[in-house]
Amino acid sequence: MNRVKYFAAETWASLRKNIILAVAAIAVVAVSLGILGLVVMGWNMFTNMIKNAERKVGEVDLYLTDLTTTEELKAIEAFLASIPEVDAATIYFKSKDEALQEFKERFKDQPELWEYIDENPLPNSYELMTKDPKDVGVVVNRIKNDAPHPERIEDIKSASSAIEKLENIFDKFRQIGIVAVVALAVIAILLVSVTIQVAIFARRREIGIMKLVGATNWFIRWPFVIEGVFEGTVGSLVAILVVLSVKVWILDRLVESLQFLRLSFSAGLLAVLVPCILLGGVVIGALGSAYALGRFLEV
Amino acid sequence: MIRMRRVTKIYKGNVYALEDVTLDIEKGEFVFLVGPSGSGKTTFIKLLIKEEEPTSGQIYIADTNINQLRKWKVPYLRRKIGCVFQDFKLLPHKTVFQNVAYAMEVTGKSRRLIEQQVPEVLKLVGLGHKLDAFPDELSGGEQQRVAIARAFINRPPILLADEPTGNVDPSLGEGIVRLLEKINSTGTTVIVATHDKNIVDAFRKRVIALENGRIIRDQDRGVYGYE
Numbered sequence: 001m002n003r004v005k006y007f008a009a010e011t012w013a014s015l016r017k018n019i020i021l022a023v024a025a026i027a028v029v030a031v032s033l034g035i036l037g038l039v040v041m042g043w044n045m046f047t048n049m050i051k052n053a054e055r056k057v058g059e060v061d062l063y064l065t066d067l068t069t070t071e072e073l074k075a076i077e078a079f080l081a082s083i084p085e086v087d088a089a090t091i092y093f094k095s096k097d098e099a100l101q102e103f104k105e106r107f108k109d110q111p112e113l114w115e116y117i118d119e120n121p122l123p124n125s126y127e128l129m130t131k132d133p134k135d136v137g138v139v140v141n142r143i144k145n146d147a148p149h150p151e152r153i154e155d156i157k158s159a160s161s162a163i164e165k166l167e168n169i170f171d172k173f174r175q176i177g178i179v180a181v182v183a184l185a186v187i188a189i190l191l192v193s194v195t196i197q198v199a200i201f202a203r204r205r206e207i208g209i210m211k212l213v214g215a216t217n218w219f220i221r222w223p224f225v226i227e228g229v230f231e232g233t234v235g236s237l238v239a240i241l242v243v244l245s246v247k248v249w250i251l252d253r254l255v256e257s258l259q260f261l262r263l264s265f266s267a268g269l270l271a272v273l274v275p276c277i278l279l280g281g282v283v284i285g286a287l288g289s290a291y292a293l294g295r296f297l298e299v
Numbered sequence: 300m301i302r303m304r305r306v307t308k309i310y311k312g313n314v315y316a317l318e319d320v321t322l323d324i325e326k327g328e329f330v331f332l333v334g335p336s337g338s339g340k341t342t343f344i345k346l347l348i349k350e351e352e353p354t355s356g357q358i359y360i361a362d363t364n365i366n367q368l369r370k371w372k373v374p375y376l377r378r379k380i381g382c383v384f385q386d387f388k389l390l391p392h393k394t395v396f397q398n399v400a401y402a403m404e405v406t407g408k409s410r411r412l413i414e415q416q417v418p419e420v421l422k423l424v425g426l427g428h429k430l431d432a433f434p435d436e437l438s439g440g441e442q443q444r445v446a447i448a449r450a451f452i453n454r455p456p457i458l459l460a461d462e463p464t465g466n467v468d469p470s471l472g473e474g475i476v477r478l479l480e481k482i483n484s485t486g487t488t489v490i491v492a493t494h495d496k497n498i499v500d501a502f503r504k505r506v507i508a509l510e511n512g513r514i515i516r517d518q519d520r521g522v523y524g525y526e
């Protein structure tokens with residue numbers, strides 16, 4: 001207990017002595033972890049949007065008239081499987097009934113849309129994925145030109161190219177985000193280590209005397225480690241605050257007002273993200289002080 | 300208590316600080332280590348507290364070969380050796396009490412023990428009335444007494460003093476050594492490195508004289524002997 005009090009007092013005194021540097025270090029930790037949080041949330045929102053989209057990137061749906069016979073279905077299915085760009089394992093026959101079930105499920109909050117239907121208006125369909133999303137156009141053309149029984153094919157739909165482009169943009173966004181987070185984290189570690197170096201320098205007399213009277217190495221190191229971890233932790237708390245406010249005040253409203261985009265957050269995202277940010281702050285602080293101690297404190 | 304066997308210390312650039320030093324200092328002895336500046340006195344002390352490593356030779360303290368001492372054990376070696384320096388090495392923003400208490404705090408002693416022992420030892424060195432003074436309010440002699448109190452507070456079996464009278468008014472130097480003698484009388488082995496002729500001659504203790512890193516004389520009840 002005595003020791004805890006001693007370390008806390010030492011750390012506090014040292015932080016106050018070089019408050020400007022400490023604040024700068026805390027700010028950079030907060031910015032790097034804040035950006036990490038925002039990138040993760042943005043990424044999550046976007047992946048969910050893609051996942052919830054009517055058609056996935058690379059998906060082609062083939063709607064059939066109700067007049068199609070079983071033989072014709074087999075012929076069409078065999079043809080689809082023979083297209084080289086199609087991933088044959090993904091070819092899936094969706095019956096009218098299944099389509100209606102799905103429709104009811106999706107609009108279960110708006111029963112007026114389906115309550116009064118007595119005959120199923122939805123068609124049988126084939127769903128398939130291309131091996132490479134960029135071949136969607138090729139596949140659609142092949143089906144249009146070469147499919148058997150073209151009179152039975154009512155419509156062919158594929159994921160909009162807009163989503164594909166969006167995915168590319170978000171991929172870039174994620175890459176830039178990761179690079180920025182890593183770069184900022186490195187800067188944060190260096191800045192924490194600078195504050196610790198300054199603290200070590202400011203206390204070099206005490207350190208010399210501590211060594212002289214036989215203080216153990218860890219007794220000398222602890223206050224500096226605590227100082228670094230404290231800075232990292234405070235920075236991560238600020239980042240968490242920022243991330244939570246951005247979510248509540250901006251992103252949640254975005255999700256609500258842009259419902260047609262089907263944006264959403266995965267359940268439990270924050271339960272993972274918040275502890276990760278906190279851990280990130282502790283790690284940044286610990287690495288910063290470890291670096292400073294390794295280089296500037298010979299015990 | 301201290302044994303050195305053929306200890307040599309060569310600094311960078313082939314500077315011989317100590318050369319082939321062999322000696323024994325028994326428990327409870329009082330020894331003056333004398334010699335002009337650059338004769339190797341300070342290196343001698345640095346080797347004992349393992350601030351420097353000998354280039355060759357063996358050093359034993361209380362039958363422990365400190366050459367082989369692991370790094371993490373060095374602090375425990377230093378707890379056995381109190382050190383006093385010419386420049387006192389006191390912390391200017393701490394009071395006399397706090398300076399002495401510091402040596403107990405950093406070795407994890409309890410508050411109760413500190414409150415009890417620090418005033419006792421300060422009384423022993425004659426500063427029982429100046430617990431709350433700051434170092435810059437004290438004379439050189441008084442500051443050195445604080446430093447001695449700090450070196451002695453954890454009752455080390457060995458006390459090393461490197462030019463303890465160097466920054467003290469000449470008329471007060473004798474009092475400092477008198478105090479070290481008092482500490483010696485409690486059973487502590489005391490080694491005083493000095494080039495203060497008057498003091499060495501006044502106390503007539505064992506004198507080990509160094510010149511250019513070699514022992515040139517080791518004499519009981521000796522005198523300074525240099526001109």
